[in-house]
Amino acid sequence: MRLNKFLSSCGLASRRKCEDIIKAGRVSVNGQVIENLGVVVNEKKDKIIVDGVELKLPSQFVYLKMNKPKGYACTSSDERGRKTIFDLVESDVRLFNVGRLDYDTEGLLLLTNDGDFANLVTHPKFHCEKEYNVTVEGELKESDLAVLRKGVVVDGTRMPTAKVKWLNFDGKCTKVSVVIDEGQNHQVRKMFEAIGKDIKLLKRIRIGKVVLGGLYRGKTKPMTQEEIDSFKVGL
Ligand code: URA
Numbered sequence: 001m002r003l004n005k006f007l008s009s010c011g012l013a014s015r016r017k018c019e020d021i022i023k024a025g026r027v028s029v030n031g032q033v034i035e036n037l038g039v040v041v042n043e044k045k046d047k048i049i050v051d052g053v054e055l056k057l058p059s060q061f062v063y064l065k066m067n068k069p070k071g072y073a074c075t076s077s078d079e080r081g082r083k084t085i086f087d088l089v090e091s092d093v094r095l096f097n098v099g100r101l102d103y104d105t106e107g108l109l110l111l112t113n114d115g116d117f118a119n120l121v122t123h124p125k126f127h128c129e130k131e132y133n134v135t136v137e138g139e140l141k142e143s144d145l146a147v148l149r150k151g152v153v154v155d156g157t158r159m160p161t162a163k164v165k166w167l168n169f170d171g172k173c174t175k176v177s178v179v180i181d182e183g184q185n186h187q188v189r190k191m192f193e194a195i196g197k198d199i200k201l202l203k204r205i206r207i208g209k210v211v212l213g214g215l216y217r218g219k220t221k222p223m224t225q226e227e228i229d230s231f232k233v234g235l
Contacts, residue, residue, distance in 0.1 A: 008115025
């Protein structure tokens with residue numbers, strides 16, 4: 001199998017992140033540093049080392065869903081010493097997060113050691129929907145929502161279109177639902193910044209058919225087989 005697939009199947013990171021790790025010269029195969037992304041390895045025979053640690057394919061895949069709280073970074077080690085989502089996970093096997101949420105965003109996050117699964121969820125060609133509840137200060141007008149739906153322009157680039165639905169206004173803040181099927185960095189925050197609105201609370205409540213449901217903040221639980229398989233439908 002290709003080296004990046006092997007690395008992500010070992011739970012190192014998503015396949016695309018593994019490509020960056022290879023390009024950075026952190027991987028050796030049988031004692032030789034490999035920076036070529038096309039390399040194919042024999043997972044049974046080759047000795048594959050990343051940052052001095054030998055990797056082996058896991059005997060079993062793990063799939064978790066988490067309700068990420070605000071104030072946690074989606075990284076295995078934060079250079080600023082902040083708390084990370086892995087402080088909240090107890091697992092005997094090495095896991096990585098499937099996509100990411102900003103430090104100040106809360107809600108549904110998936111964790112796994114299955115690189116193929118992560119690819120199904122995150123690769124833009126699969127158009128996996130992500131749904132957010134967004135709370136902003138003040139009242140949002142229908143014309144604001146129409147602009148968001150069409151795709152606002154940020155730094156000269158048009159953001160992808162989004163499904164945007166007004167949920168409620170409590171006299172101080174407006175809550176809207178936003179559904180996107182691409183995952184550009186800080187996409188939802190940038191959309192609202194572009195219409196001059198600061199997000200007070202951003203919470204992801206759904207990825208594909210998997211919903212956050214009643215999972216408590218900071219808690220994780222195994223995904224059901226039905227939830228895992230829901231990403232494979234139509235393949
Ligand atoms: N969009 C954002 O701006 N931030 C997130 O955390 C997720 C989506």
